[in-house]
Amino acid sequence: MRAVTIALMSEVNQELAARFDQMSKVLEILDENRFRVASYARAARALEALGDDLARIGPDEKALVKIDGIGKGLAALIAEYLRDGRMADYDQLMASIPPGLPALLEIQGLGPKTIALLWKQAGIESVEDLKKKLANDSLADLPGLGSKKLENLRKSLTFAQTAGQRFRINQAMAMAQWAIQELCDKAEGIKRIEYAGSLRRGRETIGDVDLIVACGDEHRGGISEAFRSLEPVTEVLGSGDTKTSVRMGSGIQVDLRLVRPEQFGAALLYFTGSKEHNVKLRERAIRRGMSLNEYGLADRDDPEKLIASEDEPSIYKALQVRWIPPELREGRDEIERAEKGELPELVTVKDIRAELHAHTQASDGRMGLRDLAMLAIDLGYHTLAITDHSRSQVQAHGLDEARLLRHVEAIRSLASELEGQIQLLAGSEVDILADGKLDYPNSLLKQLDIVVASPHAALGQDSKMATSRLLKAIANPYVTILGHPTGRLLTRREGMNPDMRAVLKEAAQRGIAVEINASPWRLDLRDHHARMAIEMGVPLAINTDAHDSNDLDNLYYGVQTARRAGAGKTHVINCLDRKELAKWLASTRA
DNA sequence: GCCGTTTTCGGCCCGACTGTTTTCAGTCG
Numbered sequence: 001m002r003a004v005t006i007a008l009m010s011e012v013n014q015e016l017a018a019r020f021d022q023m024s025k026v027l028e029i030l031d032e033n034r035f036r037v038a039s040y041a042r043a044a045r046a047l048e049a050l051g052d053d054l055a056r057i058g059p060d061e062k063a064l065v066k067i068d069g070i071g072k073g074l075a076a077l078i079a080e081y082l083r084d085g086r087m088a089d090y091d092q093l094m095a096s097i098p099p100g101l102p103a104l105l106e107i108q109g110l111g112p113k114t115i116a117l118l119w120k121q122a123g124i125e126s127v128e129d130l131k132k133k134l135a136n137d138s139l140a141d142l143p144g145l146g147s148k149k150l151e152n153l154r155k156s157l158t159f160a161q162t163a164g165q166r167f168r169i170n171q172a173m174a175m176a177q178w179a180i181q182e183l184c185d186k187a188e189g190i191k192r193i194e195y196a197g198s199l200r201r202g203r204e205t206i207g208d209v210d211l212i213v214a215c216g217d218e219h220r221g222g223i224s225e226a227f228r229s230l231e232p233v234t235e236v237l238g239s240g241d242t243k244t245s246v247r248m249g250s251g252i253q254v255d256l257r258l259v260r261p262e263q264f265g266a267a268l269l270y271f272t273g274s275k276e277h278n279v280k281l282r283e284r285a286i287r288r289g290m291s292l293n294e295y296g297l298a299d300r301d302d303p304e305k306l307i308a309s310e311d312e313p314s315i316y317k318a319l320q321v322r323w324i325p326p327e328l329r330e331g332r333d334e335i336e337r338a339e340k341g342e343l344p345e346l347v348t349v350k351d352i353r354a355e356l357h358a359h360t361q362a363s364d365g366r367m368g369l370r371d372l373a374m375l376a377i378d379l380g381y382h383t384l385a386i387t388d389h390s391r392s393q394v395q396a397h398g399l400d401e402a403r404l405l406r407h408v409e410a411i412r413s414l415a416s417e418l419e420g421q422i423q424l425l426a427g428s429e430v431d432i433l434a435d436g437k438l439d440y441p442n443s444l445l446k447q448l449d450i451v452v453a454s455p456h457a458a459l460g461q462d463s464k465m466a467t468s469r470l471l472k473a474i475a476n477p478y479v480t481i482l483g484h485p486t487g488r489l490l491t492r493r494e495g496m497n498p499d500m501r502a503v504l505k506e507a508a509q510r511g512i513a514v515e516i517n518a519s520p521w522r523l524d525l526r527d528h529h530a531r532m533a534i535e536m537g538v539p540l541a542i543n544t545d546a547h548d549s550n551d552l553d554n555l556y557y558g559v560q561t562a563r564r565a566g567a568g569k570t571h572v573i574n575c576l577d578r579k580e581l582a583k584w585l586a587s588t589r590a
Numbered sequence: 591g592c593c594g595t596t597t598t599c600g601g602c603c604c605g606a607c608t609g610t611t612t613t614c615a616g617t618c619g
Binding site: 033034035036037038039040042043069070071072073074108109110111112113114143144145146148149152197208210238239240241242243245255257270271273275278279281282283285286287291292293294295339 | 591592595596601602603604605606607608609610611615616617618619
């Protein structure tokens with residue numbers, strides 16, 4: 001555990017989120033009031049998603065209770081931690097059970113009741129203990145643990161050791177689209193089929209894929225069978241009348257739900273979530289004398305009396321609120337905002353008219369300059385910026401000064417040829433070096449139409465250094481866009497953790513844009529930082545950072561991230577028309 | 591422990607599937 005004095009920025013948020021999460025698990029194993037358990041878990045999620053830095057808010061309980069999900073009790077705990085660097089309740093709680101016990105909750109099929117039983121009656125205190133006892137068959141005497149259950153536990157343990165947990169959104173999307181196509185080809189009677197869950201909400205990583213199928217009752221068996229028989233299925237986790245779960249070879253879990261066509265909207269809404277959004281919708285239904293479940297919105301007193309169920313908009317309408325796009329359904333303030341008419345018209349892929357960050361064969365791209373330009377023309381863009389890597393990116397064939405100048409010449413030459421079809425901007429993705437200096441001198445940057453400044457190396461810097469590094473880069477008068485500010489790679493590398501509020505404040509003052517890098521590896525800015533950017537008046541740039549022709553399709557993920565932040569097209573510079581964009585670019589150099 | 595458009599107490603979402611249960615508890619989403 002880090003001492004609080006050196007825990008910086010949102011490291012504090014993460015630390016406190018981890019503690020509340022842990023506390024909720026311990027309380028659950030101790031069979032505490034389930035609503036109390038849920039409160040700690042909810043608080044943990046709230047802190048993880050909090051754009052603001054708790055260290056900045058400080059031990060001010062009045063300010064802390066303003067955070068949704070934090071009440072008086074938890075605010076006092078947070079304040080205690082921020083003030084003293086410790087939390088007595090946490091220490092006490094953690095001392096009350098063996099430290100290895102909460103980790104058992106991660107094992108599929110193992111819940112708090114069974115863990116408590118294993119602990120109290122078999123002396124199991126950790127995953128290791130469980131493995132040993134499972135191996136020598138000494139658990140069969142425990143009540144409620146038959147041979148089947150033990151076998152399933154063995155399987156879960158093997159899986160937990162070998163497999164990762166969350167998948168990047170493009171991996172989940174590929175699986176979802178493939179499975180949908182296969183089922184449509186191979187099964188009879190599918191009336192509608194959609195993916196739901198966090199994939200539909202556009203989260204940056206996905207735990208499992210949910211598919212919702214509308215069909216008549218007579219087709220259920222066949223569709224379930226076709227699903228279980230999909231070639232990549234390695235394990236059927238469960239299969240009943242309306243629900244089947246399988247695990248694919250890649251490790252990803254896919255759930256299939258079968259519903260009647262007239263219930264499709266309710267099921268789609270329910271399984272799209274988020275859980276928190278659903279809870280709020282249900283509470284809203286109850287306040288209005290109705291009840292909502294995956295089969296529909298019904299009269300509370302007469303559940304047979306369906307009010308809405310066939311599609312999502314009719315359900316929202318009956319709840320007296322505008323339809324809410326899935327990307328916003330995170331259970332924050334979206335329902336209240338929708339009610340007040342404050343939800344913006346969210347940006348769409350069609351609104352994007354310019355690509356402002358792309359690579360060619362000059363550095364590490366696969367496309368030639370002309371091929372890339374042609375693709376951009378096909379996509380209907382009015383502007384394409386060519387931004388190859390700068391000299392320090394040796395492994396990516398970064399351009400030294402002489403090569404960059406020749407490249408610029410080539411771009412300008414092609415630009416005049418294609419005048420009237422597309423505007424080509426000669427630019428660079430310039431490395432922000434570890435000390436915040438840029439990889440080219442200003443005399444060179446000055447000659448470019450656009451400069452995307454991004455960090456690529458020294459990403460393990462502490463938060464303080466990362467912050468001053470980015471601030472220094474933003475202050476450079478020739479930077480146009482701050483590219484993928486943290487340098488993270490999802491499921492692979494955490495990246496830097498700068499004080500994003502300070503970075504965005506500087507960007508706002510300088511008048512430059514900050515990128516949402518649409519690569520599913522990056523999605524950087526992430527959603528809640530993009531939301532913070534909007535609140536602070538910083539323009540967003542949604543760029544694919546394309547290295548290959550397929551990469552241009554990643555735009556969808558970047559747009560979804562922007563939508564999750566509540567961005568409309570006025571917040572995104574790629575939506576400006578050609579003239580407006582030129583004017584904006586000029587303004588960054590004023 | 592949180593929360594408030596029946597608000598400071600009394601609620602807090604609810605159904606499917608599995609396994610061991612002979613009527614239901616635990617887990618999951």
